[in-house]
Amino acid sequence: MSETWIILGATSTMARVFARELAGRGDGVLLAGRDMVELELLAQDCALRGAPIAEAIAFDARDAASFAPIIDRAAQADGTISAAVFVGSMPDQSDIDADPSLVDGTVIDSFTGPARFLQMLAPLMEERGAGTVVGISSVAGDRGRLANYVYGAAKAGFSTYLSGLRNRMGRKGVHVVTVKPGPVDTAMTWGLGKMPFMTTPEAAVTDILKAVRKRRNVIYTAGIWRIVMAVIRSVPEPIFKKMSI
Numbered sequence: 001m002s003e004t005w006i007i008l009g010a011t012s013t014m015a016r017v018f019a020r021e022l023a024g025r026g027d028g029v030l031l032a033g034r035d036m037v038e039l040e041l042l043a044q045d046c047a048l049r050g051a052p053i054a055e056a057i058a059f060d061a062r063d064a065a066s067f068a069p070i071i072d073r074a075a076q077a078d079g080t081i082s083a084a085v086f087v088g089s090m091p092d093q094s095d096i097d098a099d100p101s102l103v104d105g106t107v108i109d110s111f112t113g114p115a116r117f118l119q120m121l122a123p124l125m126e127e128r129g130a131g132t133v134v135g136i137s138s139v140a141g142d143r144g145r146l147a148n149y150v151y152g153a154a155k156a157g158f159s160t161y162l163s164g165l166r167n168r169m170g171r172k173g174v175h176v177v178t179v180k181p182g183p184v185d186t187a188m189t190w191g192l193g194k195m196p197f198m199t200t201p202e203a204a205v206t207d208i209l210k211a212v213r214k215r216r217n218v219i220y221t222a223g224i225w226r227i228v229m230a231v232i233r234s235v236p237e238p239i240f241k242k243m244s245i
Contacts, residue, residue, distance in 0.1 A: 002079035004028035009086035011038045014201040028053030061087050061113025071121050084134040085114045090151045110154035115161045126172040132212050133176040135162040142229040145245050177211050178218045182225040197224050
């Protein structure tokens with residue numbers, strides 16, 4: 001059965017690797033984002049790699065009017081519809097502290113925008129009774145930390161949303177995978193210095209595709225972060241609030 005993937009935030013480094021892997025195995029890709037020039041170039045690349053559908057479509061998490069055209073285009077494709085959400089923004093916490101208005105955009109980009117899109121897409125996927133949703137959350141959502149608590153709060157909300165969506169859509173044959181990356185060597189982490197257990201976009205995508213294939217519910221990439229975050233979550237609050245992590 002043919003499969004067409006909607007990829008939100010398709011120009012991000014990890015999403016590009018993901019799209020190329022899908023194209024190479026013969027899946028269609030609807031590449032959604034704001035930079036249409038880069039999206040068109042990626043669509044050409046994916047077409048050359050074997051994608052039967054490779055199209056660039058405008059998407060902005062802060063502009064709900066951009067959502068419906070993507071879903072309408074997906075509905076025109078035969079077979080299974082799947083979706084992968086790579087959207088998110090992570091301003092420095094110090095910048096948010098200085099300008100609290102940045103909270104709004106961070107939450108829309110990293111949680112409420114993608115959640116609203118998936119709510120709109122869900123009936124189409126349920127109607128077809130198949131497909132996968134890959135939601136990129138973050139280890140930052142496992143506990144509020146001094147370094148990035150607004151971004152972490154947004155990703156915590158997105159993880160909880162994906163858990164509920166998994167409960168709903170699993171009853172209709174659609175599987176939802178929550179992905180919690182630690183630091184990945186992408187534009188989001190450039191300039192932050194050396195970070196522990198950093199992985200590559202290629203390694204992260206390998207983990208994601210394996211999780212899709214095995215119908216995993218929640219994964220950490222790199223896997224060591226499952227242990228690291230279990231330790232961080234176990235620290236008592238009186239001690240944790242004195243830690244600078």
